[in-house]
Amino acid sequence: MCIVRDGDKLAAISTTCTHLGCIVAPSATGFACPCHGSQFDVDGNVTSGPAPKPLAWYQVSITPNGELEIDKDNEIQIGTYLSV
Amino acid sequence: MSNEKSSIVKDLVNLPANVVRSVFRNPLPSSDRGRAATSFTNFFLHIQPVRVSRQALRPTYTMGLGLISFFLFVILTVTGILLMFYYVPSTTQAYDRMLDLRSSVAFGIILRNMHRWAAHAMVAVVFLHMCRVFLTGSYKPPREFNWLVGVALFILTLFSSFTGYLLPWDQLAFWAITVGTSIAGYAPLVGHALRFMLLGDATVGQEALLRFYVLHVVVLPVVLTLFVAIHFWRIRKDGGLARPESVIQAPAKVPVSVEIAEQPVSAMPMGGTVVVAAPTRRFTIQGLVRGPLVKVGKLEEDTVFSWPNLLIAELFVLLLTVAGVMAVSYFFNAPLEQPVNVMHPPNPAKAPWYFLGLQEQVSYSAFWGGVGVPAIELLLLMLVPYIDRSKVGVGRWFARERVWANVLFLTFVIINVILIIIGTFFRGANWQFVSPF
Numbered sequence: 001m002c003i004v005r006d007g008d009k010l011a012a013i014s015t016t017c018t019h020l021g022c023i024v025a026p027s028a029t030g031f032a033c034p035c036h037g038s039q040f041d042v043d044g045n046v047t048s049g050p051a052p053k054p055l056a057w058y059q060v061s062i063t064p065n066g067e068l069e070i071d072k073d074n075e076i077q078i079g080t081y082l083s084v
Numbered sequence: 085m086s087n088e089k090s091s092i093v094k095d096l097v098n099l100p101a102n103v104v105r106s107v108f109r110n111p112l113p114s115s116d117r118g119r120a121a122t123s124f125t126n127f128f129l130h131i132q133p134v135r136v137s138r139q140a141l142r143p144t145y146t147m148g149l150g151l152i153s154f155f156l157f158v159i160l161t162v163t164g165i166l167l168m169f170y171y172v173p174s175t176t177q178a179y180d181r182m183l184d185l186r187s188s189v190a191f192g193i194i195l196r197n198m199h200r201w202a203a204h205a206m207v208a209v210v211f212l213h214m215c216r217v218f219l220t221g222s223y224k225p226p227r228e229f230n231w232l233v234g235v236a237l238f239i240l241t242l243f244s245s246f247t248g249y250l251l252p253w254d255q256l257a258f259w260a261i262t263v264g265t266s267i268a269g270y271a272p273l274v275g276h277a278l279r280f281m282l283l284g285d286a287t288v289g290q291e292a293l294l295r296f297y298v299l300h301v302v303v304l305p306v307v308l309t310l311f312v313a314i315h316f317w318r319i320r321k322d323g324g325l326a327r328p329e330s331v332i333q334a335p336a337k338v339p340v341s342v343e344i345a346e347q348p349v350s351a352m353p354m355g356g357t358v359v360v361a362a363p364t365r366r367f368t369i370q371g372l373v374r375g376p377l378v379k380v381g382k383l384e385e386d387t388v389f390s391w392p393n394l395l396i397a398e399l400f401v402l403l404l405t406v407a408g409v410m411a412v413s414y415f416f417n418a419p420l421e422q423p424v425n426v427m428h429p430p431n432p433a434k435a436p437w438y439f440l441g442l443q444e445q446v447s448y449s450a451f452w453g454g455v456g457v458p459a460i461e462l463l464l465l466m467l468v469p470y471i472d473r474s475k476v477g478v479g480r481w482f483a484r485e486r487v488w489a490n491v492l493f494l495t496f497v498i499i500n501v502i503l504i505i506i507g508t509f510f511r512g513a514n515w516q517f518v519s520p521f
Binding site for chain 2: 019020021022023025027032033034035036037039049050052
């Protein structure tokens, strides 16, 4: 899981590669997978390699006591940020 | 009374000799009859024919590859059982047990090294054996079915080695399970069910380790043993190893009826004394055989007795295999990566060499590289003896008549070797292309 912050906006992007389940790592241009070479941009869109789908974005919310909650069962549209 | 006593004393005196004679029923044979008897009265030797063709014994013909595969399997079974005494299939203990093998178990390092290197060798040698069988045209009728059994044995060998390197629960193990079961998930229709069945859970963890452990130490070895038995049995039933057609003479006429001359068994009075005729034997037909097995009344030419010719060759190969595995295990330690870190796969995360061709393939497409192409390759391999039905060029390396079949097969081999070389030497961090030079 990778928490992305853009100014005062937050999002949670999955770091599980959509190809064969390795964990991608942040790279200069976004994310890179060490197992089979898939490359993703900062939004998780596939830029090269065998990954069939972009990285998943999950629903993020702030709980009443101020904690960040990520709902991994709830995939959302790429580019949907939570304003804080 | 004294008579009885002396007989008991005699029995006791003869006891050791009688025990030995009951176990080793034949003295070391000094005649051909004895050599034949040795082969068919010994459980282990009776698996082999009494006589074996000189061709089958020629090291340059078989290179002993099938035997080496079998002996490697024996080494793996023995070292595997010993390793089971020290291993616990638990995600919290498995890795520590590997460290224990290194530090506190007597001969633990050599035990683990032998198991690992014999496994690597078995993958290579089984594949080379398959190449030998293809390039000598030995899969042709009547040996088609045994080729199928052989292909199954190759796949079982791959699965055994795969399930094996998952057990140390190091980084290699964790990411190999993750990737391996994800590939299974790409299989059409059954993919997701198969993945769940292998993992026993939604994620890679304890259940997966336990399942792969049971597969590795029980299911796969038992199935493999069964297939090895069928493989060996079929060699005998198909008339031994394949031989060039020029060597095989036209089969002798199969006797369709056997005349049994009956001799009256009776006590014949002859000139006052009674001569008891020696008990005559009755011959009955016990069964009928057909095909290349029929050898009634005809000794095949260019054959030698299995005892001792075949036995010596086999013992030599056994010695060479054990010595080779031990030598490699003495100088090189089996790899053990870092303990599992579920957040960080190693970079690059590479499979053992024999799967790097597959890894290279899936780096283009998960479905085609991991499921589609291997399935097509496997199907083509299995269909080989049913597509190529001609009976020419059997039992010889690179027979001219088979040049196209051999070229096609070698192309398949070379493509896979090139993929492995690329995966091994030309892939660096993030599986990017790098030059090793």
